Amino acid sequence: MSIIENINKAFDHRIRLGIMAILMVNDYADFNMLKELLEVTDGNLASHAKALEKVNYITVEKQFIGRKPNTRYAATRSGKTAFKKHIDALEKLIGK
Amino acid sequence: MESKNYLEDISEIKTMMSRSSRFISLSGLSGILAGIYALVGAALAYLKLNAGSYYYDAIPRSGYEKLEPSMIADLLSIAVGVIVLALLTGIVLSMRKAKRSGEKIWDVTSKRLVLNFFIPLVAGGIFCLVLLQYGIVGLVASATLIFYGLACVNASKYTLGDVRYLGIANIVLGLIATQFIGYGIFFWALGFGVLHIVYGAVMHFKYDRKTV
Numbered sequence: 517m518s519i520i521e522n523i524n525k526a527f528d529h530r531i532r533l534g535i536m537a538i539l540m541v542n543d544y545a546d547f548n549m550l551k552e553l554l555e556v557t558d559g560n561l562a563s564h565a566k567a568l569e570k571v572n573y574i575t576v577e578k579q580f581i582g583r584k585p586n587t588r589y590a591a592t593r594s595g596k597t598a599f600k601k602h603i604d605a606l607e608k609l610i611g612k
Numbered sequence: 613m614e615s616k617n618y619l620e621d622i623s624e625i626k627t628m629m630s631r632s633s634r635f636i637s638l639s640g641l642s643g644i645l646a647g648i649y650a651l652v653g654a655a656l657a658y659l660k661l662n663a664g665s666y667y668y669d670a671i672p673r674s675g676y677e678k679l680e681p682s683m684i685a686d687l688l689s690i691a692v693g694v695i696v697l698a699l700l701t702g703i704v705l706s707m708r709k710a711k712r713s714g715e716k717i718w719d720v721t722s723k724r725l726v727l728n729f730f731i732p733l734v735a736g737g738i739f740c741l742v743l744l745q746y747g748i749v750g751l752v753a754s755a756t757l758i759f760y761g762l763a764c765v766n767a768s769k770y771t772l773g774d775v776r777y778l779g780i781a782n783i784v785l786g787l788i789a790t791q792f793i794g795y796g797i798f799f800w801a802l803g804f805g806v807l808h809i810v811y812g813a814v815m816h817f818k819y820d821r822k823t824v
Contacts, residue, residue, distance in 0.1 A: 537628035606618045
């Protein structure tokens with residue numbers, strides 16, 4: 517039962533998994549990079565990113581590059597730890 | 613049924629991690645072709661150096677003799693020709709491979725790869741021009757191999773990790789070449805020619821064939 521406890525509800529979606537996976541190996545990623553990699557719509561990505569931001573797993577930084585607004589995402593320390601736990605739990609579940 | 617979903621989750625995570633941090637569409641075949649161009653280039657340069665040198669050896673054995681400016685220009689244009697051809701082939705074939713596997717060719721990962729590859733390479737190129745400027749021709753081959761190797765090692769963090777071994781092999785070869793001044797062209801053919809062909813063939817069978 518303890519394995520199941522480590523399965524994190526916050527990561528219970530393909531797009532959220534994708535966002536976290538990308539932010540684990542990159543210091544930061546901007547909105548368009550995530551959008552291209554995950555092949556999702558703006559609204560979809562924004563809402564999933566918001567969900568991760570709410571539980572403090574990622575930080576959002578809005579700035580302007582020239583006149584264009586640019587949104588940058590980065591994983592927080594607690595986000596990274598939680599994600600690692602989640603992956604470990606997944607791997608245990610599939611008996612790896 | 614549940615566990616199948618988890619399996620998908622894990623593979624999704626792995627794909628995203630590698631796709632977002634490494635440019636994986638580098639073509640193996642282009643490595644082979646680049647090696648062949650280099651061999652042809654080395655052969656041309658060799659013929660050029662030995663042409664008309666009936667009773668004296670045109671290759672500067674001491675490494676300090678000055679080559680004729682026209683000879684340097686010829687050799688440089690051969691080198692530039694080889695590099696341009698190799699780059700074009702690499703770009704075209706990688707584009708094809710990227711298209712086939714649905715990856716983007718000019719995204720964050722490829723930009724990062726190109727930037728990190730060219731930092732040591734440009735430094736090396738300038739350094740070699742300086743060597744030519746002072747007439748230290750004998751060390752040019754070593755320097756190109758060493759800097760190219762460093763460029764590969766540096767770039768390997770942003771693409772298929774195997775590029776690292778190609779880089780290390782070139783660095784070692786370049787260092788060995790420092791002890792055999794006057795035979796630079798053979799080391800050149802070995803490093804840029806043979807090593808590329810071996811590397812390209814390994815990559816081709818390891819990655820490309822699987823995805824076709």
